[in-house]
Amino acid sequence: MKEFIITAEDLFSMEEYPIIVDVRSPSEYARASIPGAINLPLFNDYERAKIGITYKEKGILEAKLKGVEIFSPRLYSFVKRIAEEVEKENRPVVFYCWRGGMRSKLIVKIIDFLGLQVYQLQGGYKGYRRYIYHQLSNFKFEGKHLIVLNGFTGSGKTEALKRLSSRWPVLDLEGMARHRGSVFGHLGLEKPRSQKDFEALLWHDIYSFRYEPVLIVEGEGRKIGPLYLPPFLVEAIKEGSHVLLQASLNTRAQRILNEYACLDKELVKEQAREPLTYLTKRLGREKISRLLELLEEEDFYNVAKILCREHYDQQYAESKIGVNEFELVVNAENLDEAVDNIDKYINRLLVDRKTAAD
Numbered sequence: 001m002k003e004f005i006i007t008a009e010d011l012f013s014m015e016e017y018p019i020i021v022d023v024r025s026p027s028e029y030a031r032a033s034i035p036g037a038i039n040l041p042l043f044n045d046y047e048r049a050k051i052g053i054t055y056k057e058k059g060i061l062e063a064k065l066k067g068v069e070i071f072s073p074r075l076y077s078f079v080k081r082i083a084e085e086v087e088k089e090n091r092p093v094v095f096y097c098w099r100g101g102m103r104s105k106l107i108v109k110i111i112d113f114l115g116l117q118v119y120q121l122q123g124g125y126k127g128y129r130r131y132i133y134h135q136l137s138n139f140k141f142e143g144k145h146l147i148v149l150n151g152f153t154g155s156g157k158t159e160a161l162k163r164l165s166s167r168w169p170v171l172d173l174e175g176m177a178r179h180r181g182s183v184f185g186h187l188g189l190e191k192p193r194s195q196k197d198f199e200a201l202l203w204h205d206i207y208s209f210r211y212e213p214v215l216i217v218e219g220e221g222r223k224i225g226p227l228y229l230p231p232f233l234v235e236a237i238k239e240g241s242h243v244l245l246q247a248s249l250n251t252r253a254q255r256i257l258n259e260y261a262c263l264d265k266e267l268v269k270e271q272a273r274e275p276l277t278y279l280t281k282r283l284g285r286e287k288i289s290r291l292l293e294l295l296e297e298e299d300f301y302n303v304a305k306i307l308c309r310e311h312y313d314q315q316y317a318e319s320k321i322g323v324n325e326f327e328l329v330v331n332a333e334n335l336d337e338a339v340d341n342i343d344k345y346i347n348r349l350l351v352d353r354k355t356a357a358d
Contacts, residue, residue: 004118004119004120005100005119005120005121005122006094006119006120006121006122007121007122007123007127007131008121008122008123008127008128008130008131008132009131011034011094011121011128012207014092016091016092017036017091018091018092018093018094018119019038019085019086019089019091019092019093019094020034020036020037020038020093020094020096021037021038021040021082021093021094021095021096021107022034022037022038022039022040022041022096022097022125023040023041023042023095023096023097023103023104023107024039024041024096024097024098024103024125025041025043025044025045025047025048026039026041026044026045027045028098028125029041031194031196032125032129032194032196032197032200033125033197034096034125034128034200035197035200035201035204037096038085040078040081040082042067042071042078042103042106042107043067043070043071043103047070050066050070051063051066051067051070054066064102067102067106075110078107079110079111079114082111082116083114083116086116086117092116092117092118092119093111093116093117093118093119094118094119094120094121095107095108095111095118095119095120095121096120096121096124096125096128097124097125098124098125098126099123099124099125099126099127100120100121100122100123100124100126100127101124104120104121104124105120108120128200129196129200132196132199132200132203133199135203136199136202136203136230136232137230139206139230139232140232141215141232141236143213144212144213144214144215145213145214145215145240145241145349145350145353146214146215146216146217146236146237146239146240146241147168147214147215147216147217147240147241147243147342147346147349148216148217148218148219148237148240148241148242148243149161149216149217149218149219149243149245149342150218150219150242150243150244150245150326151244151245151246151247151332152246152247152252152308152312152313152316153182153252153256153307153308153312153313153316154247154251154252154253154254154255154256154304154308155245155246155247155252155255155332156245156247156255156332156335156338157218157219157245158174158180158218159255159335160245160332160335160338160339160342161216161218163335163336163339164216164339164342164343165216167343168212168214168215168216168343168346169209169212169214169215169216170215170216170217171202171205171206171209171215171216171217172218173202173217173218173220173224173229174218174220174224176193176198176201176202176205177192177193177198177224177225177227178190178191178192178193179192179224179225179226179227180225182312184272184275184307187260187263187268187271187272187275192225192226192227193227195227195228198227199230202230202233213350213353214346214349214350216346217237217240219237219242220234220237221234222234241327241328241349242325242326242327243326243327243328243329243330243342243345244326244328244329244330245330245332245338246329246330246331246332247331247332247333248333249305249308249309250305251333252304252308253301253302253304253305253308254301256304256308257300257301257304260300265298268300269295269296269298272295272303273292273295276288276291276292276295277292279311282311283310283311287306287310290306291303291306291307294306327345328341328342328345330342
């Protein structure tokens with residue numbers, strides 16, 4: 001079977017999304033990768049460095065020979081793993097390295113020999129990243145209505161998004177970022193994604209929803225934790241149809257408590273101390289001392305309640321509640337009812353738009 005080279009743009013237009021294999025070293029993969037890619041490195045970080053030294057000292061031929069020497073004992077198991085993946089998934093395979101060079105080219109030739117449908121990504125991850133950056137830098141939402149969920153911390157925005165995602169297209173920005181967008185946003189989560197990984201996930205979702213008339217997002221500013229939203233999305237959120245979810249302070253504190261209930265209590269205390277101390281300038285030493293005492297006593301409910309009242313509510317009101325005009329205000333004490341009301345609102349919105357167009 002003839003081998004093919006495809007571009008990042010081709011990757012998105014393929015009839016069936018392929019198995020994507022990243023053959024770079026583990027550290028390269030950890031820094032940023034294509035969403036869904038499997039990391040099957042030809043060389044580990046030490047081996048890659050060793051080949052690099054050989055290249056500098058002895059030239060390209062000796063470096064290639066060193067690569068063959070290192071990889072050849074693993075060739076059978078590597079190829080077998082790929083063949084098993086193809087048999088299980090029945091999809092084509094796309095390989096990439098850093099720049100679409102030696103590593104991916106070598107393995108594509110070998111896998112092609114087995115008669116499997118195989119592609120090499122032109123330009124490797126570097127070319128893919130260039131494509132994502134270009135798309136996000138030049139994109140505009142056209143003919144699409146953004147529904148923006150707002151509400152104080154604990155009002156149920158994230159859970160509402162999750163439930164609405166079975167009915168409507170949803171951009172889960174905080175899920176993509178692996179951060180809840182506050183000083184405690186990392187609590188119990190893996191470390192936040194890199195900016196590159198976040199943008200790749202964002203473009204994949206935007207592209208998959210390109211024909212949808214509406215898109216639901218949570219109200220965000222310019223940043224989620226350490227990550228920046230692209231300017232077009234910040235502007236689209238500002239201009240979207242804003243929905244406000246409301247719930248009592250007690251309900252919100254309990255929801256926050258439920259969200260962290262699965263975490264080890266010692267882990268919660270360890271990860272919450274530094275963010276609490278960070279708020280000293282805003283809340284004052286006396287309040288922070290009291291919050292730290294409650295934290296050590298494992299009275300997480302009152303920690304959440306005080307933080308909502310003294311910090312989150314004021315911060316959110318200053319940045320969003322007092323700024324946006326809301327087309328719908330929803331009682332979110334019962335999230336099932338709240339989601340149903342939002343669903344009805346979106347359906348009415350689409351009917352009105354269709355009527356106006358006719």
